[in-house]
Amino acid sequence: MSRAVLSIGSNIGDRTAHLRSVTEALGDRIVAVSPVYSTAPWGGVEQQDFLNAVVVAEDPSLDCRGWLDLGRQLEAAADRVREQRWGPRSLDVDVVTCHDSDGREVLSDDPELTLPHPRAHLRAFVLVPWWDVEPQATLVADGMRRPLTEWLAALDVDEREGVRRTEHRLEPPR
Ligand SMILES: Nc1ncnc2c1ncn2[C@@H]1O[C@H](COP(=O)(O)OP(=O)(O)OP(=O)(O)O)[C@@H](O)[C@H]1O
Numbered sequence: 400m401s402r403a404v405l406s407i408g409s410n411i412g413d414r415t416a417h418l419r420s421v422t423e424a425l426g427d428r429i430v431a432v433s434p435v436y437s438t439a440p441w442g443g444v445e446q447q448d449f450l451n452a453v454v455v456a457e458d459p460s461l462d463c464r465g466w467l468d469l470g471r472q473l474e475a476a477a478d479r480v481r482e483q484r485w486g487p488r489s490l491d492v493d494v495v496t497c498h499d500s501d502g503r504e505v506l507s508d509d510p511e512l513t514l515p516h517p518r519a520h521l522r523a524f525v526l527v528p529w530w531d532v533e534p535q536a537t538l539v540a541d542g543m544r545r546p547l548t549e550w551l552a553a554l555d556v557d558e559r560e561g562v563r564r565t566e567h568r569l570e571p572p573r
């Protein structure tokens with residue numbers, strides 16, 4: 400059993416449909432889904448704006464590695480092509496944090512699955528929607544555990560202003 404915070408993003412094709420493919424696949428395993436944000440590209444590659452959201456999900460049969468594998472499967476189903484680092488993609492699923500069945504946060508420095516995600520604290524497109532669904536959450540980076548609001552406050556204003564809430568909704572029908 401584990402609980403994961405997943406960051407999902409898309410900037411190619413039907414972006415909402417790509418994000419929705421994740422919430423549809425997760426179904427009853429979803430604990431919370433953030434609003435969808437339109438976000439300026441992060442990372443220096445010139446490309447289309449992204450749609451981003453954060454999903455919190457629980458699964459009794461998945462460990463943290465299982466969330467990474469599930470994310471890869473969903474990316475493949477969206478015809479994700481791995482070309483350029485931080486470049487355009489139909490669907491990106493990142494595991495931001497993962498807690499085990501005892502509620503303990505799993506930490507890992509394995510390059511295949513680094514936890515928490517090593518760049519989450521630098522990304523307003525992760526922090527803003529995550530704060531919407533878990534305002535009390537904290538994130539470890541650079542050897543410090545800080546509330547999301549503190550990591551957000553440390554970012555450039557431009558970075559935060561590039562993240563704008565949309566009316567798109569991802570919740571699967573109940
Ligand atoms: N927490 C994590 N979530 C998702 N992938 C991870 C994580 N930690 C390590 N990885 C590894 O990162 C590799 C590259 O992933 P990906 O192609 O999605 O990178 P990216 O989205 O371009 O950049 P970034 O990793 O900065 O989001 C994957 O092969 C994966 O194994």
Ligand SMILES: Nc1nc2c(c(=O)[nH]1)N=C(CO)CN2
Nearest residue numbers: 408438439440441449485524
């Ligand atoms: N705004 C935004 N920028 C990005 C994103 C993303 O999801 N949103 N994903 C990237 C690859 O990790 C690189 N840059």
